[in-house]
Amino acid sequence: METLVGQPVGATHGSAPAARLDAATVRFGTYTAIDKLDLELEAGAFYTILGPSGCGKSTLLRLVSDLIPAAGGDVSIFGKTTEEARLAREFAFVFQDAALLPWRSALKNVELPLEIGRKRGVAIPTGPRNPRELLELVGLKGRENALPHELSGGMRQRVAIARALLCQPKLLLMDEPFGALDEMTRDRLNLQLLDIWRETGTTILFVTHSISEAVFLGQKVIMLRANPGRLREIVDIDLPEPRQMKLRDTPEFNRYCSYLRELLETC
């Protein structure tokens, strides 16, 4: 895949922030997983989320994507409620496990939302690219007919990303999508994801446990603290664009990593 240069295109989504949380709280029974979280995500930006285990990173994504309700406060996505945003397909989710149907080819997995929509009589709004073009975008041209077990873990994740991009989501929620992959594959997919972000202009909210991945991908790193989950700090990552692998050997990059490591130790 070619590396695209320059600023994100299509990053104009009006004036509403991609997501806004006002004192958002999530409880599981008597346990408060997220406590009065205020957060505003700028449309078109790439955010990564770091924080100690159990601080509520996945819970935050589930809250934003309308999978779980807020016990208090308010959450809006491009000015809509999370339910309205879900129904309007404003966002899509990519999980750590690609969650592909094993008996369907790569192409048929990408097409799945369209097929489900047709069966339910619901018109699914799609973006400018058809499923074949999306597979090409993620570097899987020629593997359209492969079954999931015939693909590597990295390829399966790329199919999941292509499927998530089908409805041209303005917000892409990614919960450790490359966490189970080897380092070289993860590096390659990091670069591809940056290409896709620049080309589509989608806002990305990406959970990771890797400090270097958070710094490499994020324009801003959201650091959460635990018990209960709260915002610790948002760190602006001011590194040269477009980001390339050699950036990770620079002192600036390593300064950000050291800073975040120290912050994480006190969360």
Ligand SMILES: Nc1ncnc2c1ncn2[C@@H]1O[C@H](COP(=O)(O)OP(=O)(O)OP(=O)(O)O)[C@@H](O)[C@H]1O
């Ligand atoms: N369905 C649930 N029922 C009860 N408690 C839950 C539920 N989901 C999450 N929790 C709790 O909420 C807290 C936050 O969980 P969450 O999975 O969001 O953390 P995380 O930061 O993503 O963790 P990790 O880094 O380990 O993946 C944890 O204490 C977890 O045990």
